[in-house]
Amino acid sequence: MPEMPEQQGALPHNSVGLTEPQVFEFDEALELSCGRKLDNYQLVVESYGELNEDKSNAVLICHALSGSHHAAGYHSVSDTRPGWWDDYIGPGKPIDTNHFYVVCPNNLGGCHGSTGPRSLNPATGKSWGKDFPPLRIRDWVSSQARLADRLGIKQWAAVVGGSLGGMNAMRWAVEYPERVRHCVVIASAMKLTAQNIAFNEIARRAIRSDANFHDGDYMGENAIPRDGLALARMIGHVTYLSDELMGLRFGRELRSGSFQRGLETPIEFQVESYLRHQGDRFAESFDANTYLLMTKLLDYFDLAREYDNDPVRAFTHAQCQFLVVSFSSDWRFSPARSREIVDALIGANRDVVYTEIESAMGHDAFLLPNERYQAVFQTYMAGVANEYSNGGEG
Numbered sequence: 001m002p003e004m005p006e007q008q009g010a011l012p013h014n015s016v017g018l019t020e021p022q023v024f025e026f027d028e029a030l031e032l033s034c035g036r037k038l039d040n041y042q043l044v045v046e047s048y049g050e051l052n053e054d055k056s057n058a059v060l061i062c063h064a065l066s067g068s069h070h071a072a073g074y075h076s077v078s079d080t081r082p083g084w085w086d087d088y089i090g091p092g093k094p095i096d097t098n099h100f101y102v103v104c105p106n107n108l109g110g111c112h113g114s115t116g117p118r119s120l121n122p123a124t125g126k127s128w129g130k131d132f133p134p135l136r137i138r139d140w141v142s143s144q145a146r147l148a149d150r151l152g153i154k155q156w157a158a159v160v161g162g163s164l165g166g167m168n169a170m171r172w173a174v175e176y177p178e179r180v181r182h183c184v185v186i187a188s189a190m191k192l193t194a195q196n197i198a199f200n201e202i203a204r205r206a207i208r209s210d211a212n213f214h215d216g217d218y219m220g221e222n223a224i225p226r227d228g229l230a231l232a233r234m235i236g237h238v239t240y241l242s243d244e245l246m247g248l249r250f251g252r253e254l255r256s257g258s259f260q261r262g263l264e265t266p267i268e269f270q271v272e273s274y275l276r277h278q279g280d281r282f283a284e285s286f287d288a289n290t291y292l293l294m295t296k297l298l299d300y301f302d303l304a305r306e307y308d309n310d311p312v313r314a315f316t317h318a319q320c321q322f323l324v325v326s327f328s329s330d331w332r333f334s335p336a337r338s339r340e341i342v343d344a345l346i347g348a349n350r351d352v353v354y355t356e357i358e359s360a361m362g363h364d365a366f367l368l369p370n371e372r373y374q375a376v377f378q379t380y381m382a383g384v385a386n387e388y389s390n391g392g393e394g
Contacts, residue, residue: 033138048071049312111286
């Protein structure tokens with residue numbers, strides 16, 4: 001687990017330290033894939049490290065479904081938890097802020113400050129809610145490209161993402177090939193399997209079935225579909241963990257009650273309590289319409305759809321080098337999905353490094369400490385840093 005701030009307020013030596021989000025306002029209309037447009041929008045962004053003189057050391061971090069702009073560091077010395085990828089971003093870490101300028105935006109449609117369902121719809125003066133336009137990952141890429149323009153970054157040293165973020169990174173490599181030198185795709189896929197789509201639909205059904213959902217207009221009713229959102233998170237969380245991890249962490253340990261005859265105390269397993277805690281905490285911080293929007297965006301993603309369903313043809317548009325990482329116990333985005341990416345890259349004659357990491361942590365492994373994962377990631381990113389420091393472009 002990441003180091004925590006000490007009681008006296010000192011931050012870990014390998015932390016990016018205290019961070020403060022920035023808000024970038026964009027007044028130029030953004031045409032969306034659905035045919036609608038946003039006349040204006042904002043992105044909330046965190047950045048770490050320093051941009052070098054020729055702006056060649058910038059790394060874009062693409063977050064996953066429940067992620068945000070807060071990828072590393074702390075918002076205050078009293079924080080008990082750092083950003084969601086703090087194990088991998090910071091001084092001396094794989095994405096080393098001694099060398100890289102790291103940019104992590106909260107994506108459009110999110111609920112952590114960027115324009116999304118919670119934001120004000122200028123046409124109505126009320127929150128967008130369920131009327132927020134449906135999005136595709138290419139819309140994220142378009143908005144991120146404008147962010148890069150605002151920052152003066154013509155080409156990313158690397159675009160990095162895990163899970164949904166890996167899809168975002170691949171779309172960057174295909175849509176803006178001249179603007180990406182390296183693409184790091186972790187625990188991801190070129191499209192979802194039918195099983196993944198099914199899990200997402202079950203989670204959406206849980207949200208829509210909540211009495212407080214009000215057909216998506218819950219904000220107007222001053223309500224929150226907490227139970228549905230918590231259940232959706234519980235469903236998702238179970239799929240992110242491996243059977244082995246759940247067995248090691250919880251087994252069949254009881255939190256309360258007893259199997260002894262004659263006792264009427266309700267039996268509760270540790271894993272039940274854990275899932276309820278995860279669901280309740282998520283329901284307090286996430287937005288239900290954002291969850292619906294982002295899971296649909298996941299379902300719709302298919303890297304090769306516009307290329308005659310030929311992933312090799314899709315990747316012929318990319319010019320960058322790739323690192324692809326999978327995890328042995330990840331059954332939600334299994335190693336087979338990563339090998340499909342690698343096979344397509346090889347077919348397109350693109351440079352790719354692939355590794356399958358042995359891990360019992362399931363899909364969540366891409367977020368958690370792992371010595372081999374860290375070593376592979378660090379070695380690859382050190383090569384990226386050496387490349388720009390020597391003036392090369394890969």
